[in-house]
Amino acid sequence: MADTPNPIVPGLYGLFGAAVNVYVLDAGDAGLVVFDAGLPRSQNAILDLVRRLGCAPQDVKHILITHGDIDHIGGLKGLHAATGAPITASAASREYIEQPRNPPHVPLPMTLLAGLLAHTIRGTAPVAKEVRDGDVLDLAGGLRVIATPGHTPDHVSYFWEPERVLIAGDALNTLGKGLRPTQPRITWDTAAAYRSIERVLALDPAVICCGHGPVWRASEDTGRLAALRALIGQ
Numbered sequence: 001m002a003d004t005p006n007p008i009v010p011g012l013y014g015l016f017g018a019a020v021n022v023y024v025l026d027a028g029d030a031g032l033v034v035f036d037a038g039l040p041r042s043q044n045a046i047l048d049l050v051r052r053l054g055c056a057p058q059d060v061k062h063i064l065i066t067h068g069d070i071d072h073i074g075g076l077k078g079l080h081a082a083t084g085a086p087i088t089a090s091a092a093s094r095e096y097i098e099q100p101r102n103p104p105h106v107p108l109p110m111t112l113l114a115g116l117l118a119h120t121i122r123g124t125a126p127v128a129k130e131v132r133d134g135d136v137l138d139l140a141g142g143l144r145v146i147a148t149p150g151h152t153p154d155h156v157s158y159f160w161e162p163e164r165v166l167i168a169g170d171a172l173n174t175l176g177k178g179l180r181p182t183q184p185r186i187t188w189d190t191a192a193a194y195r196s197i198e199r200v201l202a203l204d205p206a207v208i209c210c211g212h213g214p215v216w217r218a219s220e221d222t223g224r225l226a227a228l229r230a231l232i233g234q
């Protein structure tokens, strides 16, 4: 098919072009795994990617959430309704997903706007499974959960062990000069964020898929990893 999406690595696909990225992993018999749910009303774009993979909404069997920001769970209610897939998230993220509340970390005007959007167009959805640091989900050969608080207190990342791909959420981004921490002005705890980055870099990822910005590949790195290590003091 002409418009079959190009994989990031075999089996892993990204939805780019909106302000925030969503990733879809083909876990074979275990179905499709969707990482995050984008801005409000993103569910149709996510389901369009699913269809372009030759799958139906019901083939989505897992929705994994990195953190409870509105640009990552905005389309979650609609995606959950369309797929019936259970939602997996940290215990701390559950509070934000199941209630119209947002994690603390943004300046006041953004807090008010995010609160308004959470109450109006975002809605809520039920979390079926809580994960914690060190859990390994039995999907696609192993998805390790890494607690990565910093940008927000509830943040986790997912490490697909066979391919050494990090689904980083907003623990890192590749905007502008990327690979870098999320900007301090929208970071809950910068020291925690740097510790989280040290932990994920210690996994020696081959590929990093961030919530914002293009995919980073160790094989194509042009000194950004070294710059990031220097920044966080590693």
Ligand SMILES: [Zn+2]
Pocket: 020, 069, 071, 072, 170, 211, 212
């Ligand atoms: Zn984000």
